[in-house]
Amino acid sequence: xxxxxxxxxxxxxxxxxxxxxxxxxxxxxxxxxxxxxxxxxxxxxxxxxxxxxxxxxxxxxxxxxxxxxxxxxxxxxxxxxxxxxxxxxxxxxxxxxxxxxxxxxxxxxxxxxxxxxxxxxxxxxxxxxxxxxxxxxxxxxxxxxxxxxxxxxxxxxxxxxxxxxxxxxxxxxxxxxxxxxxxxxxxxxxxxxxxxxxxxxxxxxxxxxxxxxxxxxxxxxxxxxxxxxxxxxxxxxxxxxxxxxxxxxxxxxxxxxxxxxxxxxxxxxxxxxxxxxxxxxxxxxxxxxxxxxxxxxxxxxxxxxxxxxxxxxxxxxxxxxxxxxxxxxxxxxxxxxxxxxxxxxxxxxxxxxxxxxxxxxxxxxxxxxxxxxxxxxxxxxxxxxxxxxxxxxxxxxxx
Numbered sequence: 001x002x003x004x005x006x007x008x009x010x011x012x013x014x015x016x017x018x019x020x021x022x023x024x025x026x027x028x029x030x031x032x033x034x035x036x037x038x039x040x041x042x043x044x045x046x047x048x049x050x051x052x053x054x055x056x057x058x059x060x061x062x063x064x065x066x067x068x069x070x071x072x073x074x075x076x077x078x079x080x081x082x083x084x085x086x087x088x089x090x091x092x093x094x095x096x097x098x099x100x101x102x103x104x105x106x107x108x109x110x111x112x113x114x115x116x117x118x119x120x121x122x123x124x125x126x127x128x129x130x131x132x133x134x135x136x137x138x139x140x141x142x143x144x145x146x147x148x149x150x151x152x153x154x155x156x157x158x159x160x161x162x163x164x165x166x167x168x169x170x171x172x173x174x175x176x177x178x179x180x181x182x183x184x185x186x187x188x189x190x191x192x193x194x195x196x197x198x199x200x201x202x203x204x205x206x207x208x209x210x211x212x213x214x215x216x217x218x219x220x221x222x223x224x225x226x227x228x229x230x231x232x233x234x235x236x237x238x239x240x241x242x243x244x245x246x247x248x249x250x251x252x253x254x255x256x257x258x259x260x261x262x263x264x265x266x267x268x269x270x271x272x273x274x275x276x277x278x279x280x281x282x283x284x285x286x287x288x289x290x291x292x293x294x295x296x297x298x299x300x301x302x303x304x305x306x307x308x309x310x311x312x313x314x315x316x317x318x319x320x321x322x323x324x325x326x327x328x329x330x331x332x333x334x335x336x337x338x339x340x341x342x343x344x345x346x347x348x349x350x351x352x353x354x355x356x357x358x359x360x361x362x363x364x365x366x367x368x369x370x371x372x373x374x375x376x377x378x379x380x381x382x383x384x385x386x387x388x389x390x391x392x393x394x395x396x397x398x399x
Contacts, residue, residue, distance in 0.1 A: 005029075011044050013051060042119055042168030046142035050170040053080060053142070059316060062144065066093045066114070068121025075122065075141050084115055084169070086146035108151040112163035115143050119168040142170030149175045228389060230307045230352050231257070238306065241265040242276030244290045247283055251305035258306040262335045263313045263359055270321050277338050280310065284343050284350065307352060312336045314360040315369075332358075333373060340377050340388065348387070356390045367392065 004026045005017055053060045064085035065071035071082050087102045093114050094106035119140070126139040145164050150157035157174065164172050238255040240246050242262065250258040260280055266272055282288035283301060290299040312335030313319075318328040336356065344354040361367055374388050 011048065013048055015055070016051060040165050040168070042140065043165045043170065046140065046168060046170030049138075049140075050081065050142035050144065064088050065118060068117045071118040071141070071143075072121050072125050072139075075125070075137070075139055080141055081170075082118065082141050082143045084111060084118070084143055084145040086111065086148045089114060089146070104148045104151060108156070108160055109163060111145055111147065112160070112167040112169070115145055115164060115167035115169045118143060143168065144171045144173070145169045147172040147174050228353055228355075231355065231389070239265065239311070242272075242279055244275070244279045244288065245292075245299060247279045248288060248290055248299045248301055251283060251308070252302045253306060255306045257309055259309045259311050259357055261311045263311050263317075268313065268317065268319075268331065273319075273335070277335075277342070280308070280339065281342055284308070284346050307355070308347075309355040309357055310335070310339055311357040311359060312339075315366055316360070336373065337377070341381065344377075344381055344383060344387065348383075354388045356388065358390050358392045361392050 006012055008026045008029060050060075060081050061079055062081040062083040063074055063079060064083045064087075065074060066085075066088045074082055086104075089110050090100040090102050090104075090106050092099060094100065094110035095113055096107055096110070098106070100106050122139045122141070126135055129135050129137070129139070147157070147160050147164065151160055161172060234257050236255045237257045237259060238250050238253050239259040239261050240250055242260045247258075247260065250260075260276070262268075262273065262276060266276060279288060283305075286301070288301060291297070292299070312333075313331035315330060315332050317331035319331040319334040320328045322329045322334055339356075340354050347353050358370055361370070370390070370392075374390070375385070377383075378385055378387055
């Protein structure tokens, strides 16, 4: 089967289809093609570059570009890939010219149009450099784009994938949420697809991808997955870094829950991480306060704080300051372990519990690993099975 696909897509590098299983054949692909074979040069070159980077590098740095100029500066600075964020497109880069929350409310062509503008900018930069004596760098960094949840059903997913290819994107990722109800990853009340390629329920029985009032596809099996009373209502949430003033203000915000973010919102310096953990430790014990050094204003947590949840770093981020067997340990496990070890029992005494949001999970193997970590932590701390509650968001990548 894969040999037939190599014949169909002759530009694919050797090994590109290793391990890929399809429930369709090349004849179905032929049926979707027109009578003229169109060459999508930028998408083809970008996909092959991205594949080579992923095969030869331990990881690939990328930042989110909202304009062509930002992308040009990223390439000039040495980045070898560009991310096109759906959150950025929703907020400030959509074809409606409006500002939206990250809920797939903007026109579906917005992301592909941004990819097209980025590639046109990179093309112009390459032309200028060529006119000034010759191209000195590879300007066409591969673009990895956020296709949200596909903006509809299977046909909508097909159309946006096609649009990104035409715009020259190198790869996309789809979320496993129901497109009509898509929400940003940390928000509660999401509707998930019954079956999702990233987390196969047949291979990973505890990965239930049905809607949960807890807010996501839950790692823990259904007999343990009863939503705690203080998480029954998560219609309004706030998130942000874990500095002391932010923690107090977020807990006092009036939101139902506060997700203390050790990932996207926190620069992972040792000081930021340890002070963030200390701030949460103090907040859980009612001992947190802050005095503004300039105004002298005193900040303290009120009588009805938001329910606390934390977001550890993703699996891809190491903690360089702590080594296991001579290698840096996982930043995910470091953030998780420090928080749960110090606070799980105190949280339960307070009538709540250790609640976590686990970001950027890409397949059921990572879900299985997290489940083993959760079980091991509960066993070590002698907590009842299922005490630690988590929400997850899975990402499916297509290159």
